Each structure stands twice: as C-alpha cells, then as structure tokens.
Amino acid sequence: xxxxxxxxxxxxxxxxxxxxxxxxxxxxxxxxxxxxxxxxxxxxxxxxxxxxxxxxxxxxxxxxxxxxxxxxxxxxxxxxxxxxxxxxxxxxxxxxxxxxxxxxxxxxxxxxxxxxxxxxxxxxxxxxxxxxxxxxxxxxxxxxxxxxxxxxxxxxxxxxxxxxxxxxxxxxxxxxxxxxxxxxxxxxxxxxxxxxxxxxxxxxxxxxxxxxxxxxxxxxxxxxxxxxxxxxxxxxxxxxxxxxxxxxxxxxxxxxxxxxxxxxxxxxxxxxxxxxxxxxxxxxxxxxxxxxxxxxxxxxxxxxxxxxxxxxxxxxxxxxxxxxxxxxxxxxxxxxxxxxxxxxxxxxxxxxxxxxxxxxxxxxxxxxxxxxxxxxxxxxxxxxxxxxxxxxxxxxxxxxxxxxxxxxxxxxxxxxxxxxxxxxxxxxxxxxxxxxxxxxxxxxxxxxxxxxxxxxxxxxx
Numbered sequence: 001x002x003x004x005x006x007x008x009x010x011x012x013x014x015x016x017x018x019x020x021x022x023x024x025x026x027x028x029x030x031x032x033x034x035x036x037x038x039x040x041x042x043x044x045x046x047x048x049x050x051x052x053x054x055x056x057x058x059x060x061x062x063x064x065x066x067x068x069x070x071x072x073x074x075x076x077x078x079x080x081x082x083x084x085x086x087x088x089x090x091x092x093x094x095x096x097x098x099x100x101x102x103x104x105x106x107x108x109x110x111x112x113x114x115x116x117x118x119x120x121x122x123x124x125x126x127x128x129x130x131x132x133x134x135x136x137x138x139x140x141x142x143x144x145x146x147x148x149x150x151x152x153x154x155x156x157x158x159x160x161x162x163x164x165x166x167x168x169x170x171x172x173x174x175x176x177x178x179x180x181x182x183x184x185x186x187x188x189x190x191x192x193x194x195x196x197x198x199x200x201x202x203x204x205x206x207x208x209x210x211x212x213x214x215x216x217x218x219x220x221x222x223x224x225x226x227x228x229x230x231x232x233x234x235x236x237x238x239x240x241x242x243x244x245x246x247x248x249x250x251x252x253x254x255x256x257x258x259x260x261x262x263x264x265x266x267x268x269x270x271x272x273x274x275x276x277x278x279x280x281x282x283x284x285x286x287x288x289x290x291x292x293x294x295x296x297x298x299x300x301x302x303x304x305x306x307x308x309x310x311x312x313x314x315x316x317x318x319x320x321x322x323x324x325x326x327x328x329x330x331x332x333x334x335x336x337x338x339x340x341x342x343x344x345x346x347x348x349x350x351x352x353x354x355x356x357x358x359x360x361x362x363x364x365x366x367x368x369x370x371x372x373x374x375x376x377x378x379x380x381x382x383x384x385x386x387x388x389x390x391x392x393x394x395x396x397x398x399x400x401x402x403x404x405x406x407x408x409x410x411x412x413x414x415x416x417x418x419x420x421x422x423x424x425x426x427x428x429x430x431x432x433x434x435x436x437x438x439x440x441x442x443x444x445x446x447x448x449x450x451x452x453x454x455x456x457x458x459x460x461x
Contacts, residue, residue, distance in 0.1 A: 014124035017054070018408075019137050021047045021117050025404045026141045026198070028168075029160040030190045035169040040106050043168070044404055045113045052116025058124060073414035074122055076350075076357040077407075081115055083347040084108070084322050091321025100324040107323025110400060114407035121411025128373065128419050131412060132213070135376065138408075139209040142202035143224025149185035149195065149231040152176060156183050179236040180284035194399040196232065196240025197390045201405055203228050204247045204382040211259070212372045229266075233274065234281075238288050239393040243386035250385060254366070254378035304332040311341045319344035322397075335391040355388035358413045365417050373420065380413050 024044035034041030088108050096104070125131050152158060158176045177184040177192050184192040206225035213221045232244050252260045275282050307330050311320065319342045332338050339348040362381035366374045387406040396402045 014120060014126070015130050015134050015137075017047075017051065018117070018121055018125070018134060021051060021404075022138055022141050022408070025401060025408075026145055027188060028165065029163055029170070029188045030194075030399075030401055031161075031170045032163070032165055032168040034167065038106075039103075040109055042400060045110055045400065048113030048116040048404065049109065050116070051120040052112055055116060055119040055123060059119075071122065071414055071418060072357050072361055073354075073410055073417065074119070076354040077115060077118055077410065080347065080350040080354050081111065083318070083350045084111055084343050087318045087321055087343040087347055090315075090318050091324055096321075096324065100321075100326065103323040103326065104321050105323075107397070110397075110403075111322065114400075114403055117404060118407040118411040118414070121408060122414035122418065125415045125419075128376075128416065131415050131419065132372075132376070134412070135205055136209055136213060136216075138202065139206045139224040142199065142206055143227045145187040145195070146199060146224070146227035146231045149187045149199075149235070150227070152185040152187070153183050153231070153234055158186065160186075160188055180281075180287075182234075182236055182281055182284065184236050185231065185234070189401050190399060191394075192235060193237055193239050193394045194396075194402050196235040196237035197243055197387065197394075197396070197402050198405050199228050199232050199235070200240050200243025200247060200390065201383045201387045201409060203232065203244050203386075204251050204379040207251065208375050208379040212375055229270070233270070233285070236285065236288070239390045241285075241288075242393070243390040246389055247382040247386040250382035251378060254375065301333050304330065304334060304337055308332060308337040308341055312344075315344060317344045317346050319347060322347075327398075331395065333394050335394065335396040338395050338397065352388075354410070355384065358384045358410050361417050362413050365413075365420050368420055373416070377413075377416060380409060380416065383409050384413060 021044060024042075024047050028043055030042070032043075033039070034043070034046075037046075085108075088104060091100075091104055121134070125134060148159070156176060161170070161175075164170075177186065185195060186192045187195045187198075189195040189198065203225075206228050210222045210225040232240055235241075248263075252263060255263070271282075311325070314320070319340070322342045325338060325341050332341075336348060336352075339351055343351075359381055362377045362384065366377035366381070369377060384406070387402075387409065390396070396406075
C-alpha cells in the first residue's frame with residue numbers, strides 16, 4: 001500500500017500542490033478556519049502538514065551519487081527545527097500553565113507545516129522552468145491581494161469579513177484600520193503590518209515576472225508588479241516601506257543600468273503624483289519616520305528590551321518553549337526578541353543563520369546562472385532579506401501568512417540551488433542534460449530490458 005501511495009504522489013504535479021498551498025495561504029482570509037480544529041484549523045496549515053507527509057514519502061528513495069549533494073538551506077532549516085524541538089521538550093518537562101500548553105502544541109504544528117511547504121518546494125520541483133511557473137502563480141496571487149487592498153482603500157470597506165466558505169468559520173473581525181485619517185488595507189491578512197510585509201516580500205518576484213516572462217502577454221505579466229507598486233505606498237506601514245526599500249535596492253544592484261534608471265524614473269513620477277494628489281498623505285508617511293521617537297508603538301518596542309532580558313535570563317539557551325509566551329505577558333513587536341525568549345539563544349541564532357544561509361546561497365547561485373536565472377536568484381535574495389529584516393518590526397510567528405510565505409521563498413531558494421547544481425553535474429540547461437530530466441527527481445519506470453530508465457519530459461514529482 002505504501003508503494004502505491006508513493007507512486008501516486010510521484011505521478012502528481014508538485015507545482016500544482018504547492019499552488020494549492022499558496023492559494024490557501026494568500027487568498028483565503030486568515031480569520032477563516034475549521035472550527036473543530038480551533039487555532040490549528042487554518043486550511044493552509046493542513047495543506048502544509050500534508051506536504052510534509054508527502055515529502056517524507058518521496059524523500060527516502062535512491063538517487064544518483066553525483067546528485068547527492070549538500071543542500072545548505074535545508075540543513076539550516078533542520079537545525080532550526082531541531083533547536084525548536086529541544087525547546088519544546090524542555091517546556092513540556094516543566095510545569096506549564098493551562099493556557100500555555102495548547103499554544104505550544106499549535107506552534108510546533110504550525111512550524112512543521114511551514115517546514116512541509118519548504119521541503120516540498122525545495123526537493124520536489126524538478127526543473128527551473130517549473131520553478132518559474134510557481135513564481136508566476138505566486139506573483140498572480142500577490143497581484144490579487146494587492147488589487148483587494150486597493151479596493152479596500154477606495155471603498156473604505158474590508159470586504160473579506162463578508163466572505164463565507166462552507167466548512168470554515170470566521171474568528172473576530174476588527175474592521176478596516178486607519179492611520180492619520182487614511183485607511184490601512186489588510187487584504188486577506190489579519191493585520192495591515194502582516195499584509196504590508198507579505199507585499200514587500202512578493203514585490204521583487206513580481207518585477208522578475210514582468211521583465212522575464214516574455215512568453216506571456218505584456219499587460220498580464222506587468223499587472224501584478226504595477227498593482228503591488230500602487231498599493232504598497234498606501235499601506236501606511238513602516239514595515240512595508242522598509243521591506244520594499246530593501247528589496248528594491250537589492251534588485252537594482254543586479255539590474256542593468258537602463259532598467260535601474262527606468263525604475264528610478266517610475267518612482268520619481270509616483271512620488272510627484274502623490275505630492276500633488278494627496279500632499280497630506282505624503283506628510284503623514286514622512287512623519288512615520290521623522291516622528292518615530294514620539295510614536296507609542298516605537299516606545300513600546302524599546303520598552304520591550306528590559307522585559308525580554310528578564311525572561312531570557314531565566315532560560316537563556318533554549319528558552320521557555322515556542323508558543324508559550326502569550327500576549328497577556330507582553331507584546332514585543334519584534335520576532336527576534338520573541339525567539340530569544342521562547343527558543344533561547346540557540347534557537348534565535350539558528351533562525352538568523354537560516355536567513356544568512358539563504359542569502360549566501362542565492363548570491364552564489366546568481367553568479368552561475370544565465371541572465372534570467374541571475375535575476376530570479378537576485379529577486380529571491382531580495383525577498384528573503386526583506387522578510388528577515390521586517391521580523392524586527394512585529395511578532396511574525398503569530399501571523400501564519402507571513403511565515404508561510406517566507407518559508408515558501410526559502411524553499412524556492414533551495415530549489416534553485418538544487419536545480420542549478422544538478423545542471424552543472426549532469427550538463428545541459430534548465431536542470432536537464434541532453435534532453436533528459438534530472439534523474440534525482442524523475443519518475444522511474446521499468447524498461448523493456450528489465451532495468452530502469454527515466455521518463456523523459458515528465459515534469460512530474
């Protein structure tokens with residue numbers, strides 16, 4: 001029976017399954033869950049856990065020794081998972097308050113769900129063309145939630161609070177937020193900060209699609225990038241502005257000079273239009289940074305350092321347990337402080353090294369690719385770097401959409417590294433040698449001579 005299940009999964013399309021995960025993650029409002037499962041009932045979380053099950057079934061099979069190469073991003077993820085597991089065991093070995101145990105269990109399940117999406121993306125997408133297809137679909141979903149954000153701004157209504165999906169029930173809704181009198185869109189996310197950070201991470205990928213997916217209609221491939229470029233300035237979110245600025249600077253380093261100047265001109269025109277159309281809004285955005293010392297949210301973040309230090313002192317190395325630090329104790333608005341408290345110095349350093357590893361790997365892949373591959377590597381580097389920097393601004397692990405997107409991007413970095421490494425080992429291009437797919441991930445079927453041969457051009461897991 002197990003062999004039959006493995007064959008069925010191997011014949012399935014990994015990109016289609018990951019597309020389902022992206023759809024569940026980004027397009028279904030975050031408040032909608034399966035009521036009987038409580039906080040563990042988010043559809044994307046369940047798809048992520050099934051992804052982990054699929055990866056376990058698919059991973060343990062023979063592959064050519066030439067392709068049995070180290071995968072640094074996956075190793076870094078495993079190190080973080082191991083440190084979080086030790087922290088969880090440590091937490092379960094001490095007396096826990098009644099309302100801490102369930103969040104700790106859910107936190108571990110959620111982390112495994114993100115890991116499942118990462119592992120299946122890294123190890124089951126079998127060619128760069130398939131990865132590009134996944135990037136295209138991710139960009140489309142990003143464009144969709146960007147358009148939703150624009151609609152929320154124009155109509156000053158949330159809209160997603162009116163969506164009902166059979167089998168899913170909604171948690172409490174908070175309406176459309178505002179800052180300085182201007183609406184703050186949240187898309188399908190639970191908070192405008194989460195929404196803005198997701199857009200900032202997807203921003204570089206939408207421009208990669210716009211410039212390199214030339215086989216598609218020009219209007220269609222530029223639409224997601226234009227939608228994100230239009231809504232990000234209107235989010236009134238420091239996190240979104242910071243993340244987008246980081247992503248844009250990184251991308252412009254890798255872009256040719258002509259494209260760089262074109263983007264600078266596009267930005268200048270946008271700023272001038274905003275200054276003429278809504279000068280008060282431009283002033284309010286400027287005050288987010290110039291008046292930060294008087295902002296209560298900034299003051300709350302700086303006050304968090306002393307509180308965090310007290311908790312870290314009690315459990316410095318592996319923390320008090322992921323998910324056990326409840327909002328009733330304190331809201332840090334800084335995920336790295338939360339990690340120091342919950343998974344300790346070891347876990348926090350492991351998570352930071354995960355980000356560093358992904359950035360270094362993406363930079364290394366960029367040096368070895370053709371122009372399209374170089375731009376994809378640089379876009380992924382920009383997206384991951386923006387995501388990890390923005391974690392200084394809010395408690396991201398409490399917002400599954402953000403971390404699900406970030407782990408998916410990490411999986412794309414690992415996939416690109418694996419595919420390009422296999423290309424160098426076997427020869428050829430796009431992960432293929434002399435027209436044959438990479439043996440590591442191709443289905444194997446019996447040949448007429450009793451041996452085994454790869455099924456050419458399958459594009460399947």
